[in-house]
Amino acid sequence: MTLWRKEIEVSTDPEAERIWTSCAQSIRSQVSDAVWRTTFSGARATAFEERSLTLVVPTSLQKARIERRYFSLLTDAIDETEPDVTVRIEIDPDWTDSGERLAPARDEVAVSGADSETAGSSAESGPDIRLTFEQFVTGTSNRFSQAAALAVAETPAGAYNPLFIHGASGLGKTHLLRAISHYVNNHYPSYKVRYVTSETFLNEFVQAIRNSTQPEFKQVYRSNDVLLVDDIQFMEGKDGLQEEFFHTFNDLLQNGAQIVLSSDRAPDAMPTLEDRLRSRFKSGLITDIQPPDLVTRLAILEKKAEFSAIEIPGDVLSFIAENITDSIRELEGALIKVTAYASITGQRCSYDLANRVLADLIDKTIKAPVTVGKILEATAEVFNFTIEQITGGSRRRPLVDARQIAMYVTRNMTDLSYPEIGRAFGNRDHTTVIHAVRKIEHHMTERREVFDKVQELQKRVSEIS
CATH class of the missing domain: 1.10.1750.10 (DnaA protein, C-terminal DNA-binding domain)
Known part of the structure; x- marks a missing residue:
């Protein structure tokens, strides 16, 4: 698509500009560069009247993408700046296009009718610099998985292929997949790397069928050098999706690409997974991540404490590590809770404070699962x-x-x-x-x-x- 701006003066509401500037900063921090360029680039606010913001975008494709996929993100960002505002999206009359769709950036091969937001930066919600191998704390519960992931990152398709990592939620599987993505992008800049959740794969697959763009969909997924699929267990029971992924899997392996999968359970623990997919998942290396032991939990907290705005005594970290035992996510949440309370109340972060703030989390009474x-x-x-x-x-x-x-x-x-x-x-x-x-x-x-x-x-x- 060739885009050019007409040389005419356009009146813009200063209040609308103020709202959009703040809103755009919020959105850009949450999406990948590829999504920003193909969805929000060129958007501008032209009017703010009667609590209604008018946002204009260069093309009908961008308008459709925002309204179909990113409207909630847009309205949430606007609410942060100006509460209780409605938004109307229009096509910008000051832009002309040649009738073709927006050309995707090098790091995003876009599917017509499907939102391909994970290529290049390899992050569905934007790259997260915290999810690297350097920030991954290794212990006895995850050392083998970390070593396997690093080996794959260092020599894609040369070590373990496929690599299948499984374990309960909140133990670091996604961190390892993102770390592989970061490493390959940094050390093999010519490689096409794609991180995606199985739900995104499903959504794009359905959209491709709906829009008759299956060839483009296949090209997006079968042209990668490294494909990382998170939460593969969600493919269970979806025959059409499993069929498509089976052929994608075979095509990638035949072309020498690296495949990395994560799941909350091992392949044999997925009863509605097709046998031919199960056998392929088991054809490489399968490794699991267990809940972290005390030493690892403490090391994780110490790593997080390095980035805290307040000083966290060692006895506070030990208290949290000794009492929050099942999930790294819960562990980090407990630390945030303690430091947030200390920060907003102006109190010193201490053992007694942590004991009070986390009393509800460390109650040992057996309760029904939270839903x-x-x-x-x-x-x-x-x-x-x-x-x-x-x-x-x-x-x-x-x-x-x-x-x-x-x-x-x-x-x-x-x-x-x-x-x-x-x-x-x-x-x-x-x-x-x-x-x-x-x-x-x-x-x-x-x-x-x-x-x-x-x-x-x-x-x-x-x-x-």
């Missing part, structure tokens, strides 16, 4: 909204705050992935959940009312459970 249904029930009680309102489409500020806090609590109190949380909260996109979790995590260290609401909701969820 998203219980969290929604508790959220409705704490914030005085109905579950239908919480999972609905309203953008009123108090309701948005409650919804985002509930998403944060769900992420920290359950094993659900971002896409699963998004589905539970009204079929929202996973980028909306990521945005909410990061926002609440940040606000907990600065706003006492946010921290208190998170505490109150977690306490109520524990009581219900």
